[in-house]
Amino acid sequence: MSLQDRTPVEPDVGVDEDGLDYDELEALLDGRVLDREDHVNAEGFVIRPDEVQQVLSTLKEEAGFDHCSAVTAQEYDDRFESIYHLKKFEDPTQELSVIVPTSKDNPVSESAAPVYDTADWHEREAYDLVGINYEGHPDLRRILLPETWQGHPLSERYNQTQPQVVPLREHANPLEEDHRGDGEDADTMFVNIGPHHPATHGVLHVKTVLDGEQIVDLDPDIGYLHRCEEQMCEQGTYRHQIMPYPDRWDYTPGGLLNEWAYARAAEDLADIDVPEYAQVLRTMSAELTRIAAHMLAVGTFGLDLYGDFTVIFMYAIRDREVVQNLLEDLTGQRLMFNYFRLGGVAWDLPEPREEYLDKVREFTADIPDRLEEYHNLISGNEIFQMRCVDTGILPPETAKSYGATGPVARGSGIDYDLRRDDPYGYYDELDWDVITEDGCDNYARLLVRLKEVEESAKIIRQCADLLSEWPEDDRTIQSNVPRTLRPDPDKEIYRAVEGAKGELGIYIRSDGTDKPARFKIRSPCFSNLQTLPVMSEGEYIPDMVASLGSLDIVLGEVDR
Amino acid sequence: MIPLQAVTLTDRILNLIGLDASTAGPLVVFGVSILAAGLVGTFVLLNTAVAGPYAKRKITAAFTDRISVNRIGPAGIGTIVVDSVRLLSKELIIPEDADRPAYDLAPILLAGSALLGFAVIPMGSGIQVADPEIGLAYVFAVASIASLGLLMAGYASNNKYSFLGGLRAVAQNIAYEIPLVLTGASVVIFAGTLRLSEIVAAQEGTLLALGPVAIPNWFAFVNPFAFALFMAANLAEVGRNPFDIPEAPTEIVAGYQTEYSSVYFVLFYLGEFIHIFLGGAIITTLFLGGPAGPVLPGIVWFTIKIWSVFLFTQWARSAVPRFRIDQLIALGWKVLLVLSLANLLLTAVIVGVIA
Numbered sequence: 001m002s003l004q005d006r007t008p009v010e011p012d013v014g015v016d017e018d019g020l021d022y023d024e025l026e027a028l029l030d031g032r033v034l035d036r037e038d039h040v041n042a043e044g045f046v047i048r049p050d051e052v053q054q055v056l057s058t059l060k061e062e063a064g065f066d067h068c069s070a071v072t073a074q075e076y077d078d079r080f081e082s083i084y085h086l087k088k089f090e091d092p093t094q095e096l097s098v099i100v101p102t103s104k105d106n107p108v109s110e111s112a113a114p115v116y117d118t119a120d121w122h123e124r125e126a127y128d129l130v131g132i133n134y135e136g137h138p139d140l141r142r143i144l145l146p147e148t149w150q151g152h153p154l155s156e157r158y159n160q161t162q163p164q165v166v167p168l169r170e171h172a173n174p175l176e177e178d179h180r181g182d183g184e185d186a187d188t189m190f191v192n193i194g195p196h197h198p199a200t201h202g203v204l205h206v207k208t209v210l211d212g213e214q215i216v217d218l219d220p221d222i223g224y225l226h227r228c229e230e231q232m233c234e235q236g237t238y239r240h241q242i243m244p245y246p247d248r249w250d251y252t253p254g255g256l257l258n259e260w261a262y263a264r265a266a267e268d269l270a271d272i273d274v275p276e277y278a279q280v281l282r283t284m285s286a287e288l289t290r291i292a293a294h295m296l297a298v299g300t301f302g303l304d305l306y307g308d309f310t311v312i313f314m315y316a317i318r319d320r321e322v323v324q325n326l327l328e329d330l331t332g333q334r335l336m337f338n339y340f341r342l343g344g345v346a347w348d349l350p351e352p353r354e355e356y357l358d359k360v361r362e363f364t365a366d367i368p369d370r371l372e373e374y375h376n377l378i379s380g381n382e383i384f385q386m387r388c389v390d391t392g393i394l395p396p397e398t399a400k401s402y403g404a405t406g407p408v409a410r411g412s413g414i415d416y417d418l419r420r421d422d423p424y425g426y427y428d429e430l431d432w433d434v435i436t437e438d439g440c441d442n443y444a445r446l447l448v449r450l451k452e453v454e455e456s457a458k459i460i461r462q463c464a465d466l467l468s469e470w471p472e473d474d475r476t477i478q479s480n481v482p483r484t485l486r487p488d489p490d491k492e493i494y495r496a497v498e499g500a501k502g503e504l505g506i507y508i509r510s511d512g513t514d515k516p517a518r519f520k521i522r523s524p525c526f527s528n529l530q531t532l533p534v535m536s537e538g539e540y541i542p543d544m545v546a547s548l549g550s551l552d553i554v555l556g557e558v559d560r
Numbered sequence: 561m562i563p564l565q566a567v568t569l570t571d572r573i574l575n576l577i578g579l580d581a582s583t584a585g586p587l588v589v590f591g592v593s594i595l596a597a598g599l600v601g602t603f604v605l606l607n608t609a610v611a612g613p614y615a616k617r618k619i620t621a622a623f624t625d626r627i628s629v630n631r632i633g634p635a636g637i638g639t640i641v642v643d644s645v646r647l648l649s650k651e652l653i654i655p656e657d658a659d660r661p662a663y664d665l666a667p668i669l670l671a672g673s674a675l676l677g678f679a680v681i682p683m684g685s686g687i688q689v690a691d692p693e694i695g696l697a698y699v700f701a702v703a704s705i706a707s708l709g710l711l712m713a714g715y716a717s718n719n720k721y722s723f724l725g726g727l728r729a730v731a732q733n734i735a736y737e738i739p740l741v742l743t744g745a746s747v748v749i750f751a752g753t754l755r756l757s758e759i760v761a762a763q764e765g766t767l768l769a770l771g772p773v774a775i776p777n778w779f780a781f782v783n784p785f786a787f788a789l790f791m792a793a794n795l796a797e798v799g800r801n802p803f804d805i806p807e808a809p810t811e812i813v814a815g816y817q818t819e820y821s822s823v824y825f826v827l828f829y830l831g832e833f834i835h836i837f838l839g840g841a842i843i844t845t846l847f848l849g850g851p852a853g854p855v856l857p858g859i860v861w862f863t864i865k866i867w868s869v870f871l872f873t874q875w876a877r878s879a880v881p882r883f884r885i886d887q888l889i890a891l892g893w894k895v896l897l898v899l900s901l902a903n904l905l906l907t908a909v910i911v912g913v914i915a
Contacts, residue, residue, distance in 0.1 A: 189720060378881075383880060387881060541811050
């Protein structure tokens, strides 16, 4: 791992040499902590539902918890519970869960949206699916399910058998809304961009109000691809049945990176060790996936700026094809890999090993030349720069508040990469760099992706060398994992990995059975997409399209 | 004064059947003129038919490292027929609140206006339907009717994307037609005439003889600056990258043609390609010496030249990103217009001093 110089900062309150000092944090909160829980990843502070804003803003301002990863809501027999998973961008290993229980009869909790912008959508999701009301939330509407939906499907009171019949006439017809703004003389126009539109990268619906060609107001409407991925995982057993699902969240393909997110969370939950050899295999295959995902992101970004079937898209797809072939040789699949297992991977490198590793090396050696071509073709193009430089501005503070991660955050100069900051796999043994760009614009985000491809190639090459030198008698691809996994009851964990789009986190609560009691996905795209209005309001439609492309969202992961 | 190529296609056909234009009855002349127009129209449509469903795909595929159509007929050439049948057999869907006469007229206007332009283009081998004294003005006038078609289509479709596309098309065409015409005018200063056959004639001869290689006296070589300006403005005029803003698919779906299907869509598609070829024909006539060229007959050279311009538009389409609408308008009014005015003035001064 590269030891970049990171500017030393004043340690926040509640930090000592070993990490967080939870007692000091509790003291900081001045008696507002009612109880303390022990999650696997961090301690949890239980607080009163009417003190959420006070507690969170104290933690954010004085203790430096500037990253609200996710909000998990769930229902117990006697209470509703919202968990705010807090972290620091400076050091994501310093984690804290803030647990807010509310009564069953009156599930009202204070909203965290004024403290963390990202809580806006996360709380809307909690309201939509679980049914907790967040007081003081700026816009508490359903987010994944349609407005006409009856009940909250994850609450115990929800009638699973009652069909949700919504007659056509009850659906809001967006066309019948007033096309104009307020007042007779207003000259704005309301346009639905999507859910079927060439630039939305899937089924995203963006409600826009235009003034001429400029965007006055913008509201992304998601949920068209909601497939109950979390609930499907709750129906599957830890050992085998969950692993195929992560491939389906981010299918660009983020597959192996997603699988790693689940594998990491479940392995830490159930105390499973992963043999080093398997970690190297995981690292290599995951980085191959990252290259494929970034290639697609660059290609589709090209589509947004160039028009359909242009050179850059086809070149990116051509180069991605090489990765896909390598992954197919390794995993037997091109898209839905299902290659990771708890405690390792499914199988070793294909025979003959050296031939395969040579192919991998050949590919990585080729990458700098390919990127040179990309830079000549796109990032060096003057029109391209006119379109991308200084458009879609996302200031770092805003990005942090919205919980933006991955290339989006790194394009805004936030030096945050879980592969380095919260090491897992074999990353901390290898030599590579975290790429950041200070442009905060569409161009910076593209550059980050292109440069990350180069870094990934470096990682892959080192892994390939390691694999070919690995002693033959030490090639354990899976540790010994019981056939049926039953983690201890009431263990809770939130673990994240660096997915292709950013921090992909999984929250799991076990209840002593072989299936998770609550499975929550923290999708990086979900948080990143929230920044779209910030980047686009006041800009032109083409800039909005470019910003959306530079966010690189996958609706499968946004809606889950 | 009798122009060099005063013999139009009509006259030639009349001569062929043993009649004289001055003695034949007006009805006969009219009939033969229609025949001549039909011949030229067929030639243009033939080029378009090859370009639209086939050549465009093959060219783009070559640029983007693909194979493209290759299933029907040798090298996939049968796709032309199959695609025509496919497109024409689709259901014609007309939006409920479409402004009917305008909605129906727009595609016809677009395709028709471009076809009309070919009436005065000298295609070599004596193929030219008419050769009026105001030839160049006529071509620009007829070609710009297309903007009206785009606006009609955009407005009449009752769709916001179409509306935006129509407005973008008009804004763009106005911004780029002025530099286009001004640059064309600089050629007129050189040639001293608007009659297209005479403009072609003025480009005969040699500009420079570098040993065995003789650079012809084409205006592209006489005034390369004007040529570059004209090529750029022409790209905007035909709406290809980096100026394909009126139909930018990733922004406003398909712009003015979003709501058009089946036959109407074919007409739009056709109209666009005829426009590209008309742009190519104007460039050929004004800057590339018209049908002039060694060995091969004029019509072949003419075809090669308009296809070269077509190739250029496809190249730009594949490799260049599109501007944003405000950048495009700024470029048109603040850069191209100024440059083309400067070009016009300089040309006028130079020609005035030399001549």
